[in-house]
Amino acid sequence: MGRKIWVFDTTLRDGEQVPGAKLNLYEKVEIAQQLKKLGVDIIEAGFPASSQGDFDAVKAVAQKVGNTNDIMITALARAVQADIDSVYNAVKYAENPMIHMVLGTSDIHVEKKFSKSKDQILQIGVDAVKYAKTLLPQVQYSTEDASRSDFEYLWKTIEAVMKAGATMINVPDTVGFAEPEEFGAMIYKLNDRMKNLNDSVLLSVHCHNDLGMATANTLAAIKNGADKVECTINGIGERAGNAALEEVVMALKTRSSVYNAETRINTKEIMNTSRLVSSFMGLDVQVNKAITGDNAFAHSSGIHQDGLLKSRDAYEIVHPEDVGLDDMELVLTARSGRHAVKNALEKLGFSNLATDEFEGVFEGFLKLADAKKEVYDHDLYVIVENYYEKHD
Ligand code: KIV
Ligand code: ZN
Numbered sequence: 001m002g003r004k005i006w007v008f009d010t011t012l013r014d015g016e017q018v019p020g021a022k023l024n025l026y027e028k029v030e031i032a033q034q035l036k037k038l039g040v041d042i043i044e045a046g047f048p049a050s051s052q053g054d055f056d057a058v059k060a061v062a063q064k065v066g067n068t069n070d071i072m073i074t075a076l077a078r079a080v081q082a083d084i085d086s087v088y089n090a091v092k093y094a095e096n097p098m099i100h101m102v103l104g105t106s107d108i109h110v111e112k113k114f115s116k117s118k119d120q121i122l123q124i125g126v127d128a129v130k131y132a133k134t135l136l137p138q139v140q141y142s143t144e145d146a147s148r149s150d151f152e153y154l155w156k157t158i159e160a161v162m163k164a165g166a167t168m169i170n171v172p173d174t175v176g177f178a179e180p181e182e183f184g185a186m187i188y189k190l191n192d193r194m195k196n197l198n199d200s201v202l203l204s205v206h207c208h209n210d211l212g213m214a215t216a217n218t219l220a221a222i223k224n225g226a227d228k229v230e231c232t233i234n235g236i237g238e239r240a241g242n243a244a245l246e247e248v249v250m251a252l253k254t255r256s257s258v259y260n261a262e263t264r265i266n267t268k269e270i271m272n273t274s275r276l277v278s279s280f281m282g283l284d285v286q287v288n289k290a291i292t293g294d295n296a297f298a299h300s301s302g303i304h305q306d307g308l309l310k311s312r313d314a315y316e317i318v319h320p321e322d323v324g325l326d327d328m329e330l331v332l333t334a335r336s337g338r339h340a341v342k343n344a345l346e347k348l349g350f351s352n353l354a355t356d357e358f359e360g361v362f363e364g365f366l367k368l369a370d371a372k373k374e375v376y377d378h379d380l381y382v383i384v385e386n387y388y389e390k391h392d
Contacts (some may be wrong), residue, residue, distance in 0.1 A: 068093025176210025191225030
């Protein structure tokens with residue numbers, strides 16, 4: 001058994017920040033139900049202070065999905081009393097509610113965004129945590145833009161909010177600026193100091209994908225002691241998105257000897273969740289997206305198809321059944337060899353073709369594949385039929 005990694009899903013908050021991806025209350029609750037089935041530990045259901053509609057949706061998620069003890073429901077607040085009240089009033093219906101607040105720690109945020117001193121921002125954070133703790137026992141503090149912050153100021157903030165009662169510290173790479181080795185080293189140092197101060201406080205990371213490194217940075221953080229990861233389904237989220245839940249989870253499972261860490265995600269629910277999110281949000285999944293893309297388990301090269309039919313391990317490191325798909329897909333093209341075509345014919349029930357019959361059908365297949373690029377099951381029926389018509 002590896003170390004437990006908590007999975008915090010923010011599809012309904014950071015994911016919903018994707019332009020055009022607005023969900024109604026019913027869709028939010030449906031997705032939250034599916035996330036619960038998937039086995040996430042925490043659902044961030046929205047940003048209730050942003051609108052009445054979002055407040056109502058977060059409240060509905062807390063009531064309908066947060067009604068059991070095996071899941072925590074949270075929502076986002078800025079470090080101001082009105083936002084914190086709004087989160088509290090929406091999530092308090094859950095069995096296990098949490099307030100999540102965010103305040104920047106980088107010089108850019110402190111000086112340019114807030115026009116305040118570092119000491120003033122730190123005090124605002126501490127006061128906000130103390131206030132949130134009067135409402136709920138579970139409070140997460142996010143140090144926005146942590147990866148571009150002065151390390152000693154970042155630590156001073158974390159130390160102060162931990163002393164004020166924060167139960168989870170989330171370290172965001174808000175603009176996807178981090179690089180895995182550097183981010184891992186930062187998490188290592190923070191983890192060391194945090195565990196010395198209070199080892200019951202969870203260290204979390206939240207990585208964005210602006211340079212395509214969200215998953216790599218998240219995994220580097222896990223290697224260096226992070227207890228919790230924030231992710232979204234299909235990696236959706238602000239700008240280039242967030243670390244994709246399915247990539248992080250399947251990397252931990254597939255390379256378990258490297259990470260020695262595990263989640264409680266039921267990986268067989270990954271495809272169902274991906275499709276539900278994609279269809280409700282109207283966001284297509286990139287075809288070559290790792291794990292959930294249409295081509296993630298499709299093999300088209302003849303050499304690969306032949307190898308796979310001999311041993312799936314030859315070209316398959318994640319098994320499609322493990323993420324809830326029926327089987328790998330062999331896409332028949334002009335580059336598919338005899339082995340793949342024979343296999344497809346057998347699956348359709350043509351298992352007793354004599355050698356000359358098969359060669360005739362294969363010739364018909366190559367002609368069609370040249371003309372049409374991809375050959376499907378219904379095409380194979382026609383090819384076989386044509387062959388027999390000519391040779392009757
Ligand atoms: O990217 C970010 O910093 C965030 C915080 C609210 C955690 O989304
Ligand atoms: Zn974010």
